[in-house]
Amino acid sequence: MRSSLLVIWLLCIISVSAQENLPKDYLSAGFHKGRRDELRKRMPENSVVAIFAYPERVFSRDVSYTYHPNPDLYYFSGYKEAESMLLIFKEDQKIGDKTFNEVFFVRQRNPMEEVWTGRRLGVEGVKKQLGFQEVYNSGEFKNFSLDLSKYNLIYDRMPDDIGAGMLSSLMKSFKEKGNVKEPASKPLMGAYSAIRNTTPQSLSRRVNQIKGMIANSGDEVLKNDPIVNELINKPDSVTLVSVQQKLKSYNFPSEDYNRLVAGLREIKTPEELALLRKSSFLSAVAHAEVMKAIQPNMSETELHGLFMYVHKKYGAEDEGYPPIVGAGGNGCILHYTENNATKLNNQLVLMDVGAEYHGYSADVTRTVPANGKFTPEQKAIYDLVYQAQEEVFKLCKEGTPFRDLNIRTTEVLTEGLLKLGIIKQKSEVSLYYIHGVSHHLGLDVHDKSITPTLKENMVITVEPGIYIPKGSACDQKWWDIGVRIEDDVIIGKTSCENISAAAPRKSEDVEKAAAKKSVVNDMVLPAMK
Ligand code: GLY
Numbered sequence: 001m002r003s004s005l006l007v008i009w010l011l012c013i014i015s016v017s018a019q020e021n022l023p024k025d026y027l028s029a030g031f032h033k034g035r036r037d038e039l040r041k042r043m044p045e046n047s048v049v050a051i052f053a054y055p056e057r058v059f060s061r062d063v064s065y066t067y068h069p070n071p072d073l074y075y076f077s078g079y080k081e082a083e084s085m086l087l088i089f090k091e092d093q094k095i096g097d098k099t100f101n102e103v104f105f106v107r108q109r110n111p112m113e114e115v116w117t118g119r120r121l122g123v124e125g126v127k128k129q130l131g132f133q134e135v136y137n138s139g140e141f142k143n144f145s146l147d148l149s150k151y152n153l154i155y156d157r158m159p160d161d162i163g164a165g166m167l168s169s170l171m172k173s174f175k176e177k178g179n180v181k182e183p184a185s186k187p188l189m190g191a192y193s194a195i196r197n198t199t200p201q202s203l204s205r206r207v208n209q210i211k212g213m214i215a216n217s218g219d220e221v222l223k224n225d226p227i228v229n230e231l232i233n234k235p236d237s238v239t240l241v242s243v244q245q246k247l248k249s250y251n252f253p254s255e256d257y258n259r260l261v262a263g264l265r266e267i268k269t270p271e272e273l274a275l276l277r278k279s280s281f282l283s284a285v286a287h288a289e290v291m292k293a294i295q296p297n298m299s300e301t302e303l304h305g306l307f308m309y310v311h312k313k314y315g316a317e318d319e320g321y322p323p324i325v326g327a328g329g330n331g332c333i334l335h336y337t338e339n340n341a342t343k344l345n346n347q348l349v350l351m352d353v354g355a356e357y358h359g360y361s362a363d364v365t366r367t368v369p370a371n372g373k374f375t376p377e378q379k380a381i382y383d384l385v386y387q388a389q390e391e392v393f394k395l396c397k398e399g400t401p402f403r404d405l406n407i408r409t410t411e412v413l414t415e416g417l418l419k420l421g422i423i424k425q426k427s428e429v430s431l432y433y434i435h436g437v438s439h440h441l442g443l444d445v446h447d448k449s450i451t452p453t454l455k456e457n458m459v460i461t462v463e464p465g466i467y468i469p470k471g472s473a474c475d476q477k478w479w480d481i482g483v484r485i486e487d488d489v490i491i492g493k494t495s496c497e498n499i500s501a502a503a504p505r506k507s508e509d510v511e512k513a514a515a516k517k518s519v520v521n522d523m524v525l526p527a528m529k
């Protein structure tokens with residue numbers, strides 16, 4: 001095919017023509033601009049926020065993993081391609097006769113490449129579709145006249161294993177133009193960052209922490225660093241002031257980046273809520289469909305596939321995270337992703353599967369008996385987890401400290417497990433309830449957040465769970481029961497909205513759903529030899 005010029009020419013024409021029949025409900029250019037304007041309001045004076053694309057990763061030889069954009073870059077621009085960098089300035093900048101407060105360096109168009117790897121927006125597409133004014137090819141940044149050293153640079157930690165290529169070149173030029181002086185190793189950067197945030201009160205704790213870092217990292221650069229050693233050898237407040245002064249000449253990823261970006265992303269706008277409602281709804285419908293189809297002779301893989309079908313039927317591009325479909329003991333492995341047991345048999349099946357729709361992830365778990373009927377032990381655990389979830393829902397409103405959700409979950413589960421005789425004392429709850437009950441949800445399944453208290457239009461999960469693997473210190477009748485129920489809620493002023501409620505949740509409703517028939521059960525494929 002490569003040798004046929006005619007075919008290449010034809011394909012080039014196809015690649016540069018506009019794509020039709022696309023979804024109409026993506027975030028708007030106005031949304032992304034609004035986010036940049038809000039960021040600018042919160043940025044310190046004379047600062048610039050730099051956001052880089054995530055690197056592309058190779059799956060096998062010349063096959064890449066599905067590219068996942070940096071959610072921050074997508075949030076502030078709508079751009080989903082690699083090899084790019086967005087600079088957002090606090091104040092208006094003047095270069096020659098141009099005034100601007102943002103510059104975007106994007107991946108260059110290349111019709112020959114696009115025939116193989118897909119369409120690119122390019123400079124003109126980014127101007128037209130995403131509404132940016134100052135847009136250049138990434139390759140132009142190196143010689144772009146911009147002295148970044150006079151700004152307070154705010155940027156995220158960058159991966160250090162991206163090899164050569166355009167992204168690496170963008171980062172290199174950024175550091176050169178910004179006169180960025182980074183510590184010579186990652187562990188040293190961690191130690192400098194810790195020292196920068198040390199107060200006289202936290203000094204002795206910090207010094208012990210840094211000694212631990214030296215021992216655990218085995219990093220020679222950190223071990224031999226004169227600034228670090230100065231503080232370790234004489235850990236008093238005078239030395240602290242002296243070393244902190246020396247660190248002023250270093251410029252490295254700042255806590256400001258996370259504070260600013262997480263502070264915005266943790267509160268969802270109406271456009272984001274609309275997408276989160278869609279991704280949670282369609283994921284919940286997939287769970288309801290799987291409940292109808294589930295049978296003891298099905299495999300974990302087959303159920304996994306049915307989820308994927310329903311997600312795609314609704315137009316979801318991807319999964320928010322690797323799906324978990326675990327029967328029996330597999331449901332007790334928190335991040336079980338093999339999903340390869342060939343028979344569910346009469347076991348409970350824990351399914352934690354959520355779609356990603358236009359970038360926004362759902363995160364939904366249901367636990368269903370494969371034969372459609374809970375055993376008394378399974379039902380006892382299930383109903384206890386359900387009760388914990390109901391109690392936490394009551395706290396899901398503005399003003400609740402985030403940590404209270406977990407405190408309440410632990411209380412309910414502890415009391416229940418004591419009553420069932422599964423634990424003998426309160427502290428043993430941690431044997432069976434082993435994760436937190438909530439996290440934020442958005443462009444990332446574990447979304448960024450910074451505020452320790454719930455606020456209106458935050459979106460979080462509520463996901464209590466109990467896991468009793470084989471060999472646990474309780475009656476064997478409880479073994480291999482793993483139950484999690486997970487829903488996605490929008491925090492309101494006085495209550496919350498469950499946006500994944502389309503999946504049955506009460507044990508009775510789960511059994512009713514499982515008693516239904518699914519068209520999937522009638523699909524018989526030829527036997528595989
Ligand atoms: N699915 C990942 C989680 O529940 O946090």
Ligand code: MN
Pocket residue numbers: 363439461463486
């Ligand atoms: Mn979750």
Ligand code: MN
Pocket residue numbers: 352353363364365486
């Ligand atoms: Mn989950």
